[in-house]
Amino acid sequence: MVDHKLAATDPILLVVAWLTTLVLGSITPEIVLHARLKSGGSDRTTLFFQIGGLAVILGLTWAWPTITPLRGFVWSLLATQVGYQLSFAVQSSPAWGSLTRGMSGGTAFIAAEMLKTIPTAALAVSLLGSGLGLRDVFVGPGDIHAISQPTLLTDLMPWTRLGPILAVVIALPLALYVGFTRGSDPAQLRKAAGLAPLVLLGSAVNAFNEEFIFRAVLLARLSPALGPAQSLWLTSVRFGVGHWFGNPSGPIGAAAATFAGWFWGKSILETRGLFWAWVIHAIQDVVIYSLVAMQAPR
DSSP: OOOOSOOOOOHHHHHHHHHIIIIISSSHHHHHHHHHHSSOOOHHHHHHHHHHHHHHHHHHHHHOGGGGGGHHHHHHHHHHHHHHHHHHHHHTSHHHHHHHTTOOHHHHHHHHHHTTHHHHHHHHHHTTTSOOOTTTTTOSOOOTTOEEOOOSSOOSEEHHHHHHHHHHHHHHHHHHHHHHHHTBOGGGHHHHHHTHHHHHHHHHHHHHHHHIIIIIHHHHHHHHHHOHHHHHHHHHHHHHHTTTTSSSOHHHHHHHHHHHHHHHHHHHHHHTSSHHHHHHHHHHHHHHHHHHHTBOOO
16 A cells, blocks of 8 residues: 655655655756757766766765665666666767668667666666565565555555556557657558567566666555655656657656656555556557558658
8 A cells, every 4th residue: 555645754865865866867958958958868878977976976975864765766867877887888889870871760769679688687787686576676466456545536446447447548649649649550550560579578568677777666666665655746747758859758758757657666665566557557558559651761
C-alpha cells in the first residue's frame, strides 16, 4: 500500500533530491538550452558536466549528514548517467554506423532504443555490494493481484482489473498523438507488420530497461529517505522530462509520460514487483514502435 501523504522529511533533503534529479539526473539542461539557444547542446557534453556534478554531490553525502540518506540514490543516478555516456559513444562510433547502415527507419530506431541496455547494466553493477537483492529493487512479478488504493481517477480495485484498463486508456490517445506527430502513414501498415517480431522484442526489452532505470531502483533507493509519495512523484517527473524529445514528445508528451509513469510507479510500490508496470509499458512501446515503422519513406 502506498501512503500518498507527504512524508515528514527534512525540507533540505527534499530540495537537494529534486534539484539533483532535475539538474544532474535528467535532460532538463538540454531542454533549457534548446529553449534559449533554439538548439540543444551535445548530449555527451552535457552528460560530462552532469556526471561531474553527481560525483561532487556523492562526495557531499559523506561531509553533509543531512543529505547522507541520498547517497544510494545519487550513486544510482551517477551510474545511469555514465551508462548513457557509454551508449552515446557506441551510437556515434563507426562500428555502429556500419551496423545500422541500410536499415529501415523503424529498424534503426528500435536498434538505437536497445542501447538503453547499457545504462541498465551500469545501474545493475552499481547495486553490487549495496545489500539490495532483486526483490528489494522490485525485479520480479510481485503480487499481481494486489489491491490498488483509490486515487482521484480510480477506485479501490485489484491490479488485475486496473492494469488492463490503464493499458487501453493510455494506448488510445498515445496512438493518436504519436501517429500525428510522427506522420505515420496507414499505407505503411504492411511494412510495420513485417517488423512485428522486432517490434515485440524491442518493446519488451525497452520497457524493462526504462522501468529499471527510471523507477525500480530509484524507488528502492529513495523511499527510505523521502517516503513513497515523494519518491513516486520525483521518479515520475524525471520520466516525464525524459520524454521531452522522445515519443510522445514536447510538453504534452512530458505531461502524459509523467501521468503514466506515476501509475506505473504506483503499481510497483503496491505489488512490490515490475509485472504491471512492465506489461503496460511494453504495450505502449508496441504502439510507438509500430507507428514509427509506419512513417512514409523520405
